[in-house]
Amino acid sequence: MPSKEVVVDRFKCAYCGACVSVCKNNANELVETFLVINRELCNCCGLCVKVCPMNALRIEEV
Template sequence: MTVTINRNKCGYCGACVAVCSTLALELKEVRIEVDEGLCNHCSFCKKVCPVGAIEVKR
């Protein structure tokens, strides 16, 4: 499974970072970084993204 963030859509609001219970997402300057080793693929980040920039692929 992978988490992909569409950088063209992402507004870097940090909503996904705020809901990540495993701290797999981090807002760095003007990008969101995903630590796949920490991610449990719960898809909460995708659900809260106001612009639909996150895709969780199985």
């Protein structure tokens, strides 16, 4: 099990899709107004966190 995960602040997310565009693992997906992160595919590379214009993503220890 991974010890970290990407967390979305749903109040900050503007559904722009930038994080989806940069993910090389197809680990995130916009489903209408929700950003869904697939924990099985996400390796916590942090690219999506860096490109999010709304600062809506963060990596948390779990």
